[in-house]
Amino acid sequence: MSATPERGNVLAFDFGERRVGVAVGELGVRVAHPLTTLHVRSDADRIGQTQALVREWEPVLFVVGRPAHSDGRLHELAGRCERFARRLSATFRVPALMVDETLSSHAAGQSLTQAGVSGRRQARLLDQVAAQHILQSYFDGAHATA
16 A cells, blocks of 8 residues: 555554454544444454444554564464454555554553543443554554554
């Protein structure tokens, strides 16, 4: 796909087997916002639920977190995340980039705790705030790969 545009919406994903956190931001502004958490049962479910978000936000880029262990080894889910990114790109004809998401869930939990969000309320928001951290990491120029 072509070079990254300078303007337009970006959707970011914190991939999970049952939940996918989604964040949104605009390339010109470069600030990420938590958007929603998708509750999914299958890969087809992920793409189907993403379709409504694509219609609403008309993204020019997808960013998908690539999980790794703290020692740098890729997490067991990394391959599934990469396949999800390729499928997003092929389905919606929008480029997709992978971003290192190491510790994004931990950072999301800390952010929510600092904001006074805890317990069940934190659990409902954790994945989308993790996606926000992934997207903000991309905007800040860290950890993006093709």
